[in-house]
Amino acid sequence: MSYVIDRRLNGKNKSTVNRQRFLRRYREHIKKAVEEAVSRRSITDMEHGEQISIPSRDIDEPILHHGRGGRQVIVHPGNKEFVAGDRIPRPSGGGGGSGSGRASNSGEGMDDFVFQITQEEFLDFMFEDLELPNLIKRHLAGADSFKTVRAGISNEGNPSRINIVRTLRSAHARRIALSGSSRAKLREAQAELERLKREEPDNFGDIQRIEAEIERLRARIKRVPFLDTFDLKYNLLVKQPNPTSKAVMFCLMDVSGSMTQATKDIAKRFFILLYLFLKRNYEKIDVVFIRHHTSAKEVDEEEFFYSRETGGTIVSSALKLMQEIMAERYPVHEWNLYAAQASDGDNWNDDSPICRDILMKQIMPSMQYFTYVEITPREHQALWYEYEQVRETFPHTFAQQQIVSVADIYPVFRELFQRRLSA
Numbered sequence: 001m002s003y004v005i006d007r008r009l010n011g012k013n014k015s016t017v018n019r020q021r022f023l024r025r026y027r028e029h030i031k032k033a034v035e036e037a038v039s040r041r042s043i044t045d046m047e048h049g050e051q052i053s054i055p056s057r058d059i060d061e062p063i064l065h066h067g068r069g070g071r072q073v074i075v076h077p078g079n080k081e082f083v084a085g086d087r088i089p090r091p092s093g094g095g096g097g098s099g100s101g102r103a104s105n106s107g108e109g110m111d112d113f114v115f116q117i118t119q120e121e122f123l124d125f126m127f128e129d130l131e132l133p134n135l136i137k138r139h140l141a142g143a144d145s146f147k148t149v150r151a152g153i154s155n156e157g158n159p160s161r162i163n164i165v166r167t168l169r170s171a172h173a174r175r176i177a178l179s180g181s182s183r184a185k186l187r188e189a190q191a192e193l194e195r196l197k198r199e200e201p202d203n204f205g206d207i208q209r210i211e212a213e214i215e216r217l218r219a220r221i222k223r224v225p226f227l228d229t230f231d232l233k234y235n236l237l238v239k240q241p242n243p244t245s246k247a248v249m250f251c252l253m254d255v256s257g258s259m260t261q262a263t264k265d266i267a268k269r270f271f272i273l274l275y276l277f278l279k280r281n282y283e284k285i286d287v288v289f290i291r292h293h294t295s296a297k298e299v300d301e302e303e304f305f306y307s308r309e310t311g312g313t314i315v316s317s318a319l320k321l322m323q324e325i326m327a328e329r330y331p332v333h334e335w336n337l338y339a340a341q342a343s344d345g346d347n348w349n350d351d352s353p354i355c356r357d358i359l360m361k362q363i364m365p366s367m368q369y370f371t372y373v374e375i376t377p378r379e380h381q382a383l384w385y386e387y388e389q390v391r392e393t394f395p396h397t398f399a400q401q402q403i404v405s406v407a408d409i410y411p412v413f414r415e416l417f418q419r420r421l422s423a
């Protein structure tokens with residue numbers, strides 16, 4: 001078996017093949033570093049690259065070397081505790097170590113291997129194995145989505161798509177067809193020449209005539225070109241329409257007075273992760289941003305993340321507005337409908353049962369997936385328990401999780417959108 005290694009250098013003398021092999025080898029270290037980076041970064045710095053540190057002990061490789069061989073008997077001076085055959089107990093504390101670094105009077109440490117991953121690689125690791133659940137093909141979303149497929153062989157095409165095997169096969173067949181009779185006559189003439197030289201060596205006239213015929217036939221065969229434009233064959237590629245799923249994600253964020261600045265920051269981080277994930281993994285997807293306190297309003301991306309408007313809490317206003325937008329702009333038979341809601345769970349008590357009824361009767365029958373994230377370190381309130389009834393009715397399309405601190409955002413996000421095997 002032959003192995004071809006691409007050693008062509010990319011920018012900054014980096015080999016793509018070797019780099020990808022390195023990233024695969026230390027995938028677990030990188031994923032852990034990405035998870036930690038998401039929790040400590042600011043909102044505006046969520047999608048940049050990251051500096052990864054790998055402990056030196058994890059990149060060491062075994063070394064094969066020759067030992068002295070044979071049976072060695074060595075006497076070490078100073079042994080007053082052990083004799084041959086004794087078992088040495090393992091030290092109870094940490095094992096000793098050795099290194100070539102300088103002495104230090106503070107703490108312990110080890111040299112790390114540090115390297116930088118790009119923005120694309122960072123996002124790849126961040127959103128690895130994530131997807132929108134239950135996404136199905138419903139409608140052809142426009143005519144600008146195509147996929148290129150092979151469609152056989154063509155006599156015309158781009159030189160970069162030439163099919164070498166088919167071209168040489170065609171050239172060989174053409175040479176056989178054009179020079180087949182001449183080659184047969186050449187073989188007969190060569191056999192006759194050998195016979196004359198063996199049986200009639202004095203017959204110079206016939207020998208010269210046959211030699212001239214042989215030269216004429218060889219010249220005629222050589223005039224047939226090895227490769228002709230007629231022989232060129234190209235791989236034919238055509239573009240076929242690629243049916244694309246049309247999907248919409250509703251982002252519902254509670255901005256009421258009970259939401260502290262820290263709670264709002266966590267909610268914004270969650271929605272920024274969701275927004276990056278959608279825009280990176282899906283081409284045909286709409287995102288609808290809805291902010292709500294006592295009343296709900298559809299806003300753009302800028303106002304959704306940076307507006308300071310606040311007020312009381314009536315969660316049902318956001319659900320009602322979402323249901324109106326669904327009915328007006330996103331027909332169920334054409335669109336895959338998704339929603340993500342973030343709140344601290346503090347709601348007007350009489351409003352929580354209304355939220356449950358709106359979800360169960362008007363929204364959930366049309367949804368592909370609905371996620372509710374409650375951002376609070378306290379005990380759950382009425383809204384959470386009303387939503388638990390929705391989850392019992394729609395166990396495969398409704399999910400709810402709790403976020404206590406910034407460190408919980410990324411694990412909860414992965415749990416909600418983890419790729420699952422289809423039933």
